[in-house]
Amino acid sequence: DVQLVESGGGSVQAGGSLRLSCVASGFTSSTYCMAWFRQAPGKEREKVARIENDGRTWHDDSVKGRFTISRDNAKNTQHLQMNSLKPEDSATYYCAAAQMTFCSGGYSFWRVHAYWGLGTQVTVS
Secondary structure, X not given: OOEEEEEOOEEEOOOOOEEEEEEEEOOOHHHOEEEEEEEOOOOOOEEEEEEOOOOOEEEXXXXXXXXXXXXXXXXXXXXXXXXXXXXXXXXXXXXXXXXXXXXXXXXXXXXXXXEEOOOEEEEEX
């Protein structure tokens, strides 16, 4: 069975750091585009960062310079290093994997075509 399992969320003060991890199983994650999305209460789910199968990355402007996405294909794992956290970063963070065709697409594509984790809560006060 396909599984994506997130970990590393928690509560932190503004300016602090967290490192999210996502372990993939049940598919060859190394060939997939991996991404992190987040969803705050009452808001739409939004893509925060993505990493292509060749290692190229993209980060949303709201997190650029503060968050860094990475992947370790040997361990079927991706990470999101989050520094200089702000209260507006508070949300449930979701790990997702999709075929490269959908990599640059928005949530409307990923919602239908991606594998998803259950999410991990990040609270910044």
